[in-house]
Amino acid sequence: MLNRRSLLLATLGLALVQPALARNAAPSLMLADVYRPGMSLADYWVSEKYDGVRGYWDGKQLWTRGGEPVAAPAWFIASLPKQPLDGELWAGRGRFSHAVSTARSQTPNDVAWREMRFMVFDMPAQPGDFTARLAALRKLLPITDAPWVVLVPQERATTHAELQALLDKTVKMGGEGLMLHRGSSLYRGERNNDLLKVKPYDDAEARVVGHMTGKGRNSHRLGALVVETPEGKRFKLGSGLTDAERENPPAIGAWVTYRFNGTNASGLPRFARFMRVREDAPHS
Known part of the structure; x- marks a missing residue:
């Protein structure tokens, strides 16, 4: 049975789109x-x-x-x-x-x-x-x-x-x-x-959830990204960013790749360095 919204859309001649059939559903990849x-x-x-x-x-x-x-x-x-x-x-x-x-x-x-x-x-x-x-x-x-x-x-x-x-x-x-x-x-x-x-180093992906203003030469631009791993762990990612990336940082919600050397006792990456925005990663 059509609900009120569906009836309105049908009256206006608009197509009904089912979320499960959205074209941007990510493929199930290995x-x-x-x-x-x-x-x-x-x-x-x-x-x-x-x-x-x-x-x-x-x-x-x-x-x-x-x-x-x-x-x-x-x-x-x-x-x-x-x-x-x-x-x-x-x-x-x-x-x-x-x-x-x-x-x-x-x-x-x-x-x-x-x-x-x-x-x-x-x-x-x-x-x-x-x-x-x-x-x-x-x-x-x-x-x-x-x-x-x-x-x-x-x-x-x-x-x-x-x-x-x-x-x-x-x-x-x-x-x-x-x-x-x-x-x-x-x-x-x-x-x-x-x-x-x-790979010769560890790398992983995390989602940008915040921007931190820098200090000194970076006082008027990005100092570090605040990122969140798929497991929900958050940390600052400041090393490895170029001047251009500090001036125009990755957007909130973007996925980035970082490299690191193992993890500490809390599970956070050691010596994490920004590598790049991962354009083909899933976005929320």
Whole structure:
């Protein structure tokens, strides 16, 4: 039975929109935990961690991790399959800003998109474990008409020493780190240790909940961000900010990435340093 508001909207000829069908509902993606030395590497595949914008192809439309539609040029997606694909919209090592600005622009820039790649690492709707899904991906990719859609190279992980050597080599070449994907894992839209990130430092995301005015040379601009972790812990994040970021700080509600060196007894990060605004993270 229609309520009073629904009747009014119907009378005015306005469409009724159900919240559950909102277009910006974030896709349910598999998220990575953090690898620690000593964890078993049995049954894991290893690949490079590409520093770009998480891209989810649902068979018709590209989406960010946060549920925002990606306005890619028609030629970029024309040859993509009808099966869902999970990957990273990537512009190359050290070009995170280009990837973000290109993927988030609602007016696609052909020149900018020509420098983009869709680095595909999984097929969320494909039956079977990751090793089986990888075999299916290797049959699907590459696509002759879309060389910018790239299958992420995967190799078997072995010992921690060899993993560390591969990490060092990747970082020296400008890479961000590595990813470990358990071969026997089913695709689950949650954070778990079936998927692990391997980096030379710890990093995490937090939401900006406040701005603190600085002192001295920063007395008339941002001194530190007040951020809140997904677990509800709050702390100040002042190190790592550029002068430009202090003049024009990340907005309240924005998600930022920070790096740190372990945690203290209360669970707060030690030596936290701002890295950047995480444009493709979910927003509240």
